[in-house]
Amino acid sequence: MAVYTDVSDEALQDFLADFAIGDLVSFRGIAEGVENTNFQLRTTEGDFILTLYEKRVNARELPWFLGLMQHLAREGVTCPQPVADRRGETLKTLAGRPAAITTFLPGVWPRTVRGEHCRPLGRALAQLHAAGRSYAPERANALGPTAWAPLLQSCAGGANTVQPGLQAELEQALARIVPAWPGHGGNPTLPRGQIHADLFPDNVFFLNHGVSGLIDFYFACTDYLAYDVAICLNAWCFQPDGAFNVTFARQMLLGYEEVRKLDEAECYAMPVLAQGAAMRFLLTRLYDWINTPADALVTPKNPLDYLKRLRFHLATQTVGGYGL
């Protein structure tokens, strides 16, 4: 459920009057998405998405996100495009929230990942990385390695209520992952750039066996490109039963390397990057699991799905474990 904030008719009419995009035809809340409120908007001119940014998004960062999306589109990446109003503004206010209208993308996100999705996914991820290279402004990754220990602390021992011993297991994993992180201490650093940082299947639309668009850039940031690959290994390559599908991973990496080769240091670091990615999603899910009120609109996701992934990556020695 994604309609946290509803919009009155008058407010919507006033808002749309600022834009030269025709008259309102249809307006329906979209169920997908957990961070922001999204509406599918149709006017006499076409289809759009209206997004109200909820409290997890820092309003001051929205120009960076919208600018990235505009830049990526100019570089050939299909992603939602902010629509400017009659004054040229894209970031506006509606129902007390920062709000933007973006273009509508055709396509369907895969409910079940199949092998055929993974190679196009890898290509699209590398194209995103290549296109982002010329977007100069940087945004730090607020959920990077330095955030993990404080995030675990903020769960105040709640980990053990989810599974006995989880707190100690996560502390031990952090003690292993953080010192091994690229750039930490004397470790070699890796190529950096703009990464999506949340490229799960529900953010990738497919049409006619190809990727038709990437959406939801509101975790995007400037970080190691290979970390984005490691996030996709977590998000796309584990089966519903928790098993790692090395064929999916190999296809994804082959697709990526069609566009951008991973260098030696990136390949070497892939296991620790994948461990870190599993840790990042485990910790935010753990936090949400412990802190979501029982009457919340969104049911939190089980953090333990990511404990299985974390253990798998901790046991993986080389990028060969991912099929490359």
Next chain:
Amino acid sequence: MAVYTDVSDEALQDFLADFAIGDLVSFRGIAEGVENTNFQLRTTEGDFILTLYEKRVNARELPWFLGLMQHLAREGVTCPQPVADRRGETLKTLAGRPAAITTFLPGVWPRTVRGEHCRPLGRALAQLHAAGRSYAPERANALGPTAWAPLLQSCAGGANTVQPGLQAELEQALARIVPAWPGHGGNPTLPRGQIHADLFPDNVFFLNHGVSGLIDFYFACTDYLAYDVAICLNAWCFQPDGAFNVTFARQMLLGYEEVRKLDEAECYAMPVLAQGAAMRFLLTRLYDWINTPADALVTPKNPLDYLKRLRFHLATQTVGGYGL
């Protein structure tokens, strides 16, 4: 939130292959609606709604509902039209649920009811009643007066946990409403026909100051036409602060009477019908309030909103209290 059941890509492709409605372009869950799962579906031929019927809908009754919608459309009422597959079937199965594709209706439902909505609403309701007259099959109202005492019983005294004294207040109201109900004992009966029975603002789309369509017929049944009017008095004519807006009611009734005159018995019965309508929604909300698990996808609606309405109608003596 309305996506109770998600649909795999393969299942969707197989399902759509049965229809001659073009190729899949877009598929997104709709947030509105609490009973069934709805997706906005776009194909190369146009826009549709895909509905999966969840457990509250009795699958054996679906042909009655779909038949009513087809009949109403033939009679000029704009409502979703079931789309037949290549074999002529409209009711099918998808993801283990009964499923149907219906046409997409333009328009926006009013988040805030304004006076200008009420006259077109009244006209649309009367047009629905007129059009339904020639649909012969009947469906009993499963939530009519005989259902109310058992529904209150099934809450097992939970009413008092919502508000002290509520159980006794509802029992007293039932003891007054049920014997006064049209057709009960020696009471005069009223004109019967097909009623929508759930015509809340989110089921009425407006466009260019007129009603562009009515949706969600899955509570429709054969009952007193004036009871549908009484439901709309409850659903449309109370302000967010709980006050009754007699101007809205008058506009709605005037709109209704442009198409179909209320007879003397209907006018006389309006207060008790409105009491019954308030009772019906109060009781189902009370039941949901008590029985909804804390982690449910849908947040139940507060039953006490309808206690205020019930008290108002119990204090109303004549249809003049509704502005007519």
